[in-house]
Amino acid sequence: MSDKTAKKTTILALDLGGSKMLSALVDVFESADGERKTELRGVARRALTKDAGRDGVRSAILDATAETFERTGENWANVASIGATIPGVADPKRGYWVYAPFSGIADFPLADELRAQFGKPVFADNDVNACAWAEKVFGACQGVDNFVWITISNGIGGGLVLDGKVYAGKFSGAAEIGHFNVVEDGAPCGCGNRGCLEATAAGPGIARRYRELVANAAGVSDFLTENDAASSELRVDWLRYLESTGANANAEVETAKTATAASVADEARRGNPVAVKVYDDTGRYVGRAASYAANLVNPEKIVIGGGVAGSFDLFYPALWATFERCLFKATNKTLTIEKTGLGYEAGLMGAASLAFAPYC
Numbered sequence: 245m246s247d248k249t250a251k252k253t254t255i256l257a258l259d260l261g262g263s264k265m266l267s268a269l270v271d272v273f274e275s276a277d278g279e280r281k282t283e284l285r286g287v288a289r290r291a292l293t294k295d296a297g298r299d300g301v302r303s304a305i306l307d308a309t310a311e312t313f314e315r316t317g318e319n320w321a322n323v324a325s326i327g328a329t330i331p332g333v334a335d336p337k338r339g340y341w342v343y344a345p346f347s348g349i350a351d352f353p354l355a356d357e358l359r360a361q362f363g364k365p366v367f368a369d370n371d372v373n374a375c376a377w378a379e380k381v382f383g384a385c386q387g388v389d390n391f392v393w394i395t396i397s398n399g400i401g402g403g404l405v406l407d408g409k410v411y412a413g414k415f416s417g418a419a420e421i422g423h424f425n426v427v428e429d430g431a432p433c434g435c436g437n438r439g440c441l442e443a444t445a446a447g448p449g450i451a452r453r454y455r456e457l458v459a460n461a462a463g464v465s466d467f468l469t470e471n472d473a474a475s476s477e478l479r480v481d482w483l484r485y486l487e488s489t490g491a492n493a494n495a496e497v498e499t500a501k502t503a504t505a506a507s508v509a510d511e512a513r514r515g516n517p518v519a520v521k522v523y524d525d526t527g528r529y530v531g532r533a534a535s536y537a538a539n540l541v542n543p544e545k546i547v548i549g550g551g552v553a554g555s556f557d558l559f560y561p562a563l564w565a566t567f568e569r570c571l572f573k574a575t576n577k578t579l580t581i582e583k584t585g586l587g588y589e590a591g592l593m594g595a596a597s598l599a600f601a602p603y604c
């Protein structure tokens with residue numbers, strides 16, 4: 245390029261998740277000095293049920309992709325390549341969906357099928373590695389060669405970029421930060437163990453700890469899996485808060501039964517001291533896990549994404565305090581923990597990054 249005009253590359257991004265899939269066109273604008281900007285167009289969504297199977301996945305992809313092209317009016321000829329994220333275990337070299345515990349799909353040659361269907365190069369890897377890579381290609385880690393990516397939503401996943409490359413481990417199992425133990429004999433985790441970070445600090449764990457702590461503060465239950473019991477000070481603060489909002493303790497115990505990570509965050513922002521404590525505790529659990537990761541790989545940055553990262557400000561202070569206390573500081577002096585730079589559609593950006601800057 246002889247001038248500053250940005251070069252545009254258009255990628256079809258497919259983000260396959262546990263319950264839905266998204267399709268979109270991602271335009272990557274790259275200036276002569278290497279600065280990248282991205283734009284999403286024609287985002288289409290289809291449900292993916294647990295029993296969808298290969299045919300369900302195929303038809304969801306065809307349907308969503310058709311909608312993306314219909315809405316954008318784009319011509320296939322302008323699409324350079326296709327990137328796809330895979331929920332579960334993936335083999336990026338072959339573009340295989342190796343295994344997904346929730347769907348029963350196994351050894352699905354997704355990239356081959358998409359290549360045959362659409363006649364474009366296809367790149368696929370698991371969703372967490374893809375998001376980590378996108379952070380390097382488009383996000384907060386451009387120019388950063390060593391970092392840890394943590395996603396906190398309904399589960400907790402981790403990705404590693406080491407020496408500028410995604411590090412997946414021997415059987416694609418590296419960076420399972422969600423299964424770091426943070427509570428001895430804590431709540432049961434989907435993996436079969438107890439007290440994993442995922443069981444404790446992902447969305448459902450946040451909702452559960454809130455439910456337990458509200459019941460404890462109201463004096464109707466002593467059972468707590470890992471929260472410290474509500475101190476007398478917390479009880480007093482909480483009752484005072486309820487009084488100020490016109491609520492009563494028993495009604496709160498009922499309401500808390502249907503709490504979600506998002507509703508607990510709303511409560512914390514309204515000043516509900518029990519919700520504030522639940523997010524503080526979330527920060528402590530994530531901070532401890534992040535320190536283990538940092539002490540192991542000596543990264544330049546740790547980046548946190550996923551739906552719960554929308555409440556980053558609520559848990560960051562406690563996260564950082566715990567992290568610093570557990571960190572081996574001599575070699576990690578400039579290490580920072582940041583919120584993702586990918587925005588809400590991290591999965592689509594992940595898919596696009598696989599195709600824009602392939603590593604397999």
Ligand SMILES: [Zn+2]
Nearest residue numbers: 423433435440
């Ligand atoms: Zn686990």
